[in-house]
Amino acid sequence: MRAAVLRGYNKNGRALELKEASIPQIGSHDILVKICAAGVNPLDNMIVRGDVKAIVPYEFPLVMGNEFVGTVERVGAAAKKFAVGERVYGRMPLARIGAFAEYTAIDEGAVARVPDYLSDEEAACVPLTALTALQALELMEPSSGETVFISGGTGSLGAMAIPLAKSYGLTVFTNGSADNQERVLALGADRFFDYKTEDYTQILSRVDYVLDTLGGHELEREFSVLKEGGSLVSLRGMPNGEFAKRTGMSLAKKLMFKVAGLKYDRMAAKKRQKYFFVFVHEDGTGLERISKIFEDRHIAASVDEVFPLNEVNTALAKVAAGKSRGKTVLRIAEG
Known part of the structure; x- marks a missing residue:
């Protein structure tokens, strides 16, 4: 082959x-x-x-x-x-x-x-991005009526995360380039921010959850719009001690990632927020759930x-x- x-x-x-x-x-x-x-x-x-x-x-x-x-x-x-x-x-x-x-x-x-x-x-x-979104949402443990900001939601992850978040009953905010606005709103986003003309940190506040797809310096800005006690799940930040423990890593890696993710844990601690890192794993049961959501909502x-x-x-x-x-x-x- x-x-x-x-x-x-x-x-x-x-x-x-x-x-x-x-x-x-x-x-x-x-x-x-x-x-x-x-x-x-x-x-x-x-x-x-x-x-x-x-x-x-x-x-x-x-x-x-x-x-x-x-x-x-x-x-x-x-x-x-x-x-x-x-x-x-x-x-x-x-x-x-x-x-x-x-x-x-x-x-x-x-x-x-x-x-x-x-x-x-x-x-x-579907599989990798939809499972990433699902596993991130499961870490958030959201309730219907709450809010989530998905950073950079115009790519393949956003295409899965937005409709899945809507299936939880969440109000979805996202940002990106203006030429993607119509497509992203059609996926179910409730509010789109053009990153060139709108600064979401000046408009959003007390958001229940953030799904970070950008990492780097953007994380501090994302924490700023998150409510006290809220949860931020990152795909692009650094793994931390919680991630190493959740995924059953060795003691050496638990210590290594505890140090690596300390910066973000400290950011979260300022307002009793929670920082999670997600690295998507295989999950046939989760994918069956995704298939059911896709069939029920006919997600594109x-x-x-x-x-x-x-x-x-x-x-x-x-x-x-x-x-x-x-x-x-x-x-x-x-x-």
């Missing part, structure tokens, strides 16, 4: 190589999936640069890719959830990625059936551009440039 392979980390980015590889063997609880399409994410570029090696230390050569949609080709002896020919999608397990390939083997508990109305390209937009998935597998590096460069309106997708094979 063809697969896009990373040979080693490189801070400046490293081109993936398209190689012939063996079709993966399946374990007793695995299914073999023929991949039709795969989502391309900022996480893929972070893995290439080695940005997440403290969380997941990968070995090389590494078949890249974190989310996919495809059809079941074979099932393991103890796998009971899916039949050959069913269309499924999933976020690859953290330590066992490999969606930029013609086939993957994955535990049946990590995948879910695809809502029928989604095309393969649309379905490839935002596809930005589709590339063939042999243009994987062009796709990664597009995502790295940060100009996508929705998800960049690789077409692997016909379903």
